[in-house]
Amino acid sequence: MAYKTIVEDNIDILVAGAGLGGTGAAFEARYWGQDKKIVIAEKANIDRSGAVAQGLYAINCYMGTRFGENNPEDHVRYARIDLMGMVREDLLFDMARHVDSTVHQFEEWGLPIMRDPKSGAYQREGRWQIMIHGESYKPIVAEAAKKSADKVFNRICVTHLLMDDAKENRVAGAVGFNVRTGNYHVFKAKTVIVGAGGASNIFRPRSVGEGAGRVWYAPWSSGSAYGLMIQAGVKMTQMENRIVLARFKDGYGPVGAYFLHLKTYTQNAYGEEYESKWFPELQKMVGKEYLDPEVSRVVEFGLDYADGRFSLSPRIYYNLVDDYIQGTPLGAMHSQPKGSDSGEAAAPWVV
Amino acid sequence: MPTFVYMTRCDGCGHCVDICPSDIMHIDPTLRRAYNIEPNMCWECYSCVKACPMDAIDVRGYADFAPLGHSVRVKRDEEKGVIAWRIKSRNGETDLNLLAPITTKPWGTAIPQLKDEAAPTQEARDSQLLFNEPKYIRMDEGDIHTLESNGLKMKAGVYY
Amino acid sequence: MFTVNPFAELSGVIPPIAMQIYVILMAILVAVGTILDTLHKKSAQYFFENSEKQKKMASREVSGGEKVGIAVKTVAVDVLTSAEFCNQKRRVAHLLTMYGFILFVVSTAVMIFGYADSANAAAWPFLWHLGALMVCVGGYWFWFVIRVDVAAEGNPWYRVVRADLFILALLATTTFALLWSVFGAIFFFVLFIAAATVLFGTVFWSKFAHMFFKPAAAFQKRVTKADGSMENLPEIPDLSDPAVHKRYPDIPEYLGKNPPNMGLGIKRETPNHY
Numbered sequence: 001m002a003y004k005t006i007v008e009d010n011i012d013i014l015v016a017g018a019g020l021g022g023t024g025a026a027f028e029a030r031y032w033g034q035d036k037k038i039v040i041a042e043k044a045n046i047d048r049s050g051a052v053a054q055g056l057y058a059i060n061c062y063m064g065t066r067f068g069e070n071n072p073e074d075h076v077r078y079a080r081i082d083l084m085g086m087v088r089e090d091l092l093f094d095m096a097r098h099v100d101s102t103v104h105q106f107e108e109w110g111l112p113i114m115r116d117p118k119s120g121a122y123q124r125e126g127r128w129q130i131m132i133h134g135e136s137y138k139p140i141v142a143e144a145a146k147k148s149a150d151k152v153f154n155r156i157c158v159t160h161l162l163m164d165d166a167k168e169n170r171v172a173g174a175v176g177f178n179v180r181t182g183n184y185h186v187f188k189a190k191t192v193i194v195g196a197g198g199a200s201n202i203f204r205p206r207s208v209g210e211g212a213g214r215v216w217y218a219p220w221s222s223g224s225a226y227g228l229m230i231q232a233g234v235k236m237t238q239m240e241n242r243i244v245l246a247r248f249k250d251g252y253g254p255v256g257a258y259f260l261h262l263k264t265y266t267q268n269a270y271g272e273e274y275e276s277k278w279f280p281e282l283q284k285m286v287g288k289e290y291l292d293p294e295v296s297r298v299v300e301f302g303l304d305y306a307d308g309r310f311s312l313s314p315r316i317y318y319n320l321v322d323d324y325i326q327g328t329p330l331g332a333m334h335s336q337p338k339g340s341d342s343g344e345a346a347a348p349w350v351v
Numbered sequence: 352m353p354t355f356v357y358m359t360r361c362d363g364c365g366h367c368v369d370i371c372p373s374d375i376m377h378i379d380p381t382l383r384r385a386y387n388i389e390p391n392m393c394w395e396c397y398s399c400v401k402a403c404p405m406d407a408i409d410v411r412g413y414a415d416f417a418p419l420g421h422s423v424r425v426k427r428d429e430e431k432g433v434i435a436w437r438i439k440s441r442n443g444e445t446d447l448n449l450l451a452p453i454t455t456k457p458w459g460t461a462i463p464q465l466k467d468e469a470a471p472t473q474e475a476r477d478s479q480l481l482f483n484e485p486k487y488i489r490m491d492e493g494d495i496h497t498l499e500s501n502g503l504k505m506k507a508g509v510y511y
Numbered sequence: 512m513f514t515v516n517p518f519a520e521l522s523g524v525i526p527p528i529a530m531q532i533y534v535i536l537m538a539i540l541v542a543v544g545t546i547l548d549t550l551h552k553k554s555a556q557y558f559f560e561n562s563e564k565q566k567k568m569a570s571r572e573v574s575g576g577e578k579v580g581i582a583v584k585t586v587a588v589d590v591l592t593s594a595e596f597c598n599q600k601r602r603v604a605h606l607l608t609m610y611g612f613i614l615f616v617v618s619t620a621v622m623i624f625g626y627a628d629s630a631n632a633a634a635w636p637f638l639w640h641l642g643a644l645m646v647c648v649g650g651y652w653f654w655f656v657i658r659v660d661v662a663a664e665g666n667p668w669y670r671v672v673r674a675d676l677f678i679l680a681l682l683a684t685t686t687f688a689l690l691w692s693v694f695g696a697i698f699f700f701v702l703f704i705a706a707a708t709v710l711f712g713t714v715f716w717s718k719f720a721h722m723f724f725k726p727a728a729a730f731q732k733r734v735t736k737a738d739g740s741m742e743n744l745p746e747i748p749d750l751s752d753p754a755v756h757k758r759y760p761d762i763p764e765y766l767g768k769n770p771p772n773m774g775l776g777i778k779r780e781t782p783n784h785y
Contacts, residue, residue: 030465031482044372045784047777053372054396065496066489072496073503090505094479097496101487110456112765133761135427135434136453139776143459155374155665155785179374180665180785209415211352212391219394220373250416359557359728362595365663369782378660380672383718402777404597406744422743432766432773437745448745450755452765458776 003177007186008151012036014189015149016158016174017043017224019050020138022195023145024102029193030148040149041176041187043157044220046142050197051218055135058257059113062130063100067121070128072096077290078128085286088237103130109140125260155179158224161192161232171232199223203242207252216247216254352413353390354399360407361385367399367408401427401434429458513640516622516632517692521700527627533704534623537711544714545723551715558727565731570739581733589729598781604649604657608681609722611645614638615685640692643685650682665785677717680710 013033015026018040029038042049063070075096076089107113112133114123122130146152156176164172173188200217207214230236246266247255258264268274283291354376356367361384367376368385375389376399385408387393400408410423420441427434436449465482478495485495498505518530549555573581588594593609596602618639626632660666660674671679683706691699714720735742748755750770756763762770 027465028482031468032471032476034466034470044374045370048370048396048398049372053398054394066491071501073501093496093498097488098481098484100489101481101484104487104490105483107455109462110454110458112452112455112761114761115764133451133453133765135451136776139458140454143776144462147459147462147464178665178785181667210390210413211415214352214394218372219392250413359724360732363659364596364598364601365659365782366778368659368663369784370777378664379674380660381674383659383674404778405595406742424742424744426745426747428747429776429778430772430774431747431750432770433747433750433762435745435747437743439743450745450747450759450762452762454773454776455765457771457774458779460774 003182003184005184005186007188008039008153009188010037011039011173011187011189012191013038014174014187014192015040015145016161016176016192016194016228017041017050017196018046018142018145018152019195019197020052020141021050021197022193023138023141025193025195026145027141027148038149039187039189040145040152041156041158041174041185042152042154043176043179043224045154046145046152047139049142050138051221052134052138053218056132056137057134058125058129058131059103059134060129060256061096061099062103062122062128063096064122064124064130065100066104067119069121069124075128080286081282081291083241084282086238086240091237106137106140109144111137111140125257129256129260131257153185156185158187158196158228161194161228162186162188163232169233174228194225194228196224196228197221199226203244211250211252214252216245216252217243352395352410352417353393354387354395354397354408354410356385356387357407357409358382358384360405361403362405362407364404366402366404370398370402372396372398397425400425427453512693514636515630516626516636517639518619518622519626519628519630519632520695522628524697527623530623530627534620537707540711541714541719544712545720547715548720554724558731562731562734565735565738565740565742568740568743573734573738577737578734581737582730585726585730585733589733590726595725595729601657604653607645607649608653609649611642611647611649611685612681614642615646615688616642618642640689643689646681646685647689650678650685654678654682663782663785673716674718676713677710677719680706680713680717684710 013026013029013036015022015029015038018026022040022042023046026038026040029036040046044050044053048054061075063072063075065071072093076087076092079092080087080089103113114131114133115121116123124130155178157179158174158176160175161171162173162175164170171192172190173186174192175184175186177184198217198221200215200219200221201213202223205213205215213219226236226239245255247253265273265275279291363378363383363385365378365385368378370376373389373392373394373396375387375392376385377388378384379386385399395410397410400410406424406426411417411419412421418441422437422439424437425434432452432454434451434453436447438445438447438449440446468482471482479497480495485493488495494500518527521530593602593605596605618635622632622635622639626635655668656662658668658678660670660672661668684703687699687703687706690696691703710717710719732742750762750766751768756768
């Protein structure tokens with residue numbers, strides 16, 4: 001059976017990979033590019049692709065400058081602590097100062113972002129995280145990309161970037177194949193934006209049994225962004241970072257909302273609350289002006305405190321379960337709370 | 352924790368095949384109905400479950416430790432703008448219903464067609480602003496954050 | 512041509528009694544094939560166990576009389592109007608093929624049993640040709656365009672798998688039947704009979720029996736709605752109900768007290784994005 005070669009020419013901007021990043025890039029490109037030809041190539045279906053395919057219940061990095069909450073430099077400090085000093089502070093600052101306008105735009109497009117009934121600001125779960133009803137986070141942003149792009153090619157997996165024959169060190173397009181029909185697609189473009197996502201399963205995860213290979217991050221994040229660009233000779237940065245995440249045993253689900261709402265902490269095999277144990281060492285690594293435990297704020301969001309105990313309001317409880325479900329329904333299947341006010345639930349972890 | 356299809360409910364419409372981000376929902380060559388071809392690569396994102404107009408797809412826990420009998424089912428209604436979940440535990444004690452909004456505006460309507468927006472000025476192109484900035488950063492008349500505006504100094508190189 | 516009974520001319524070569532025995536034989540083959548299929552797939556056991564499970568989850572009892580009403584509704588809506596299909600093109604194609612097949616089979620039987628050697632058979636020859644034509648229109652449309660492995664999965668139309676046994680045998684039967692009637696050549700008649708024998712003889716291996724299983728499934732689905740078990744699915748309540756607003760305060764907060772119709776998003780387009 002013969003495979004066809006399909007050439008798409010005269011593209012001004014090719015967006016390879018249309019997850020949340022690529023779709024946003026296509027939208028932004030339309031504003032600055034005005035009438036330029038923008039083409040998207042996505043290996044799945046743009047409406048539900050990328051790591052946010054199923055939805056999210058929080059936005060994990062929102063400054064809140066408009067509510068007087070954080071400034072971009074606060075985020076830089078936080079990231080520096082997290083990554084023990086090995087960060088590109090300039091890139092972090094730049095990303096952090098733009099993220100708020102993106103979030104405000106999402107809200108305008110129809111993403112329901114929860115508000116704190118008392119202050120009117122976005123409902124925070126923690127210093128950086130805000131709560132959203134994000135089941136359709138990706139479909140909403142995909143609408144923006146579909147409106148902005150001239151053509152959307154779904155089920156096309158871009159495999160290589162093409163280099164320009166005439167000009168040195170210049171990318172001139174990309175090639176890929178249709179994962180359904182097997183046809184070979186060639187895109188000739190003046191610019192390529194690679195939004196092809198992160199990489200899971202570079203290292204073998206700890207999941208076992210029928211869940212072997214299961215990870216918290218999207219299994220279809222196959223490192224294309226790195227692969228495409230390394231092959232084209234791009235200078236990579238911060239590649240020494242690895243995320244090794246503690247997740248719920250057997251559920252492999254997201255823990256952010258759980259941690260923040262229920263004020264949990266992680267314990268190592270010796271029963272130590274190990275995070276604060278390492279603060280002095282960390283302070284030496286990143287500098288005292290970045291990490292000063294004495295002045296760290298204790299944030300109390302979303303929880304009511306009475307009679308010496310924390311309890312969840314029904315609204316937060318429902319939203320917490322909703323978040324749990326969006327992240328992994330398996331968690332909802334296994335975890336039976338021992339009664340919502342027992343406060344004694346200890347979730348086993350796998351790292 | 353893969354998805355599976357109730358063959359008596361599936362009518363072979365292809366919505367799940369079309370939406371699966373992992374490309375693992377396909378059509379059985381003997382029955383012409385949908386099925387999950389690779390449970391190991393299923394992320395249980397529920398995209399297929401939500402997409403199925405016949406509610407023919409369900410999800411089960413991992414076979415090595417989750418006995419059957421639990422149920423986590425969902426209905427996503429685009430026109431009503433909500434998503435409804437129902438969680439039932441195996442011992443029958445829990446039967447939790449959840450309902451959440453998924454959009455505040457009709458789909459695709461509140462997004463501008465940027466070709467029709469006023470073209471960016473040369474000054475805007477030379478600046479460090481994105482579309483809708485600086486207004487949308489703080490939703491006020493403030494300008495974009497820079498090192499100068501925030502009273503910061505960049506120290507070159509790695510230190511500490 | 513379309514009003515002449517094609518079997519009348521044939522009765523000179525093949526005695527009517529042979530034709531009648533053939534028809535009865537095909538009917539027996541269908542019955543046997545369906546029963547064997549049911550036993551092999553354990554469909555009856557599955558439906559029975561399903562309905563037992565359903566009864567346990569039921570929140571109210573469905574009386575016998577109600578069940579009869581549901582059965583009638585199933586036939587009237589799900590069966591006669593192919594209401595299961597939400598895509599209108601699929602629905603139309605199925606209605607054409609379904610009614611075409613019924614017309615074709617019934618008029619074949621009537622002409623062979625009632626008008627075996629008379630060229631004039633009232634309206635039946637016309638219905639026979641109409642039925643065959645309807646099957647061809649709906650069937651070829653389905654084959655080239657609508658089939659989900661072609662439309663959603665990207666397979667070429669000429670890819671043949673076992674699931675295609677039924678539709679191909681059906682199309683071959685009606686196409687050769689029409690060709691035989693139009694051109695009169697015995698060659699087409701032989702192919703027509705061969706295709707028909709394959710169609711009715713391979714019920715055990717093909718999708719033929721869906722016409723019996725699907726109504727049973729549709730009936731069971733309606734009963735789950737009537738008895739409240741809902742197959743463990745959540746029910747979306749009335750979003751303007753104050754009780755709903757109280758239990759889920761985020762609904763009125765983000766959608767308003769009387770949520771508008773948000774239109775279609777992902778479902779706007781047909782599932783053929785590849």
